[in-house]
Amino acid sequence: MARVRWWGTGLVVLVLLILGLLLPLVDKALGSGETALAAGTVIAVGTERAGGVRPVTFTVPAAGWVLNEARSSLTNNAEVSRDEVMVNLNVVIPLGSLDNRKLWDGFGRIVSMGGARLLGGPSAVTTRHGMAGLTGGLAGHGKVGSATVFTRDDLGATVTASGPPDAYRTLADQVRAMVLSVEIAP
Structure with a gap:
């Protein structure tokens, strides 16, 4: 009869148990790559100008939104989610002349x-700051939302916003408030 040794199997189980317990703790300690945003937080995007000011801004209307740091590069885009x-929001630097229709x-x-x-077709939209743009619906991949352009x-x-239909409908007013808060500094 062959002699069975369990120490190898036991060692594998021990390593898996340690990894299963420690990796979630390490992940939690390192953070999710998201920053919680307070109501009224202004997010500035674009290449910094004199004085460290970025030219495109928008305001988060309510608590509960987070800045997705891994998917944001404040020199050209910012992504928030809830x-x-x-x-x-993506900044567009044109190679030629630019207007809302072309964009x-x-x-x-x-x-x-x-x-x-x-x-x-798009419809006209005007921000709280008086900037004109175009907006319309967006759909794809089981999600609905909106798309808006400003020049x-x-x-x-x-600015694109999308999510599952029920979640998007619930947050549509907050999304619209963010869109209407966009400002591009001259």
């Missing part, structure tokens, strides 16, 4: 390459 709804048309082509689509002088911004 309850599976993501809002992404909307180009943005539609980019969105379609990712498998989503802009719904219908000023030689700089533009796109």
Whole structure:
């Protein structure tokens, strides 16, 4: 009869147990890469100008939103999320002349390459700061949302927001408040 040794199996089980217990603790200690945002937090995006000021800003309207640090690079974009709804603001630096219609048309082509689509024609929108833009619905990958573009002088911004239909509907007013808070410094 062969002699059975269990020490090898026991060692494997011990290593798996240690990894199973320690890795979640290490992950928690390192953080999730998200920063909780207070209501009224202003997020500034774009290449820093004189005095360290970034040219494109938007305001978080309520507590509960988080800045996704791993998916944000404040030189060109910021992504905030809450309850599976993501809002992404991207700064656009054009190679030529830029207006809202050109940016909307180009943005539609980019969105379609990712498998989503802009719904219908855009409608006019004006921010709290008086900046005009274009906005419309967005759908794809089982999500719904909105897309908005703004231009000023030689700089533009796109704002996309999407999430599962129920989650997006719940947060639609907060998303709209963020969109209407966008400002591009001249």
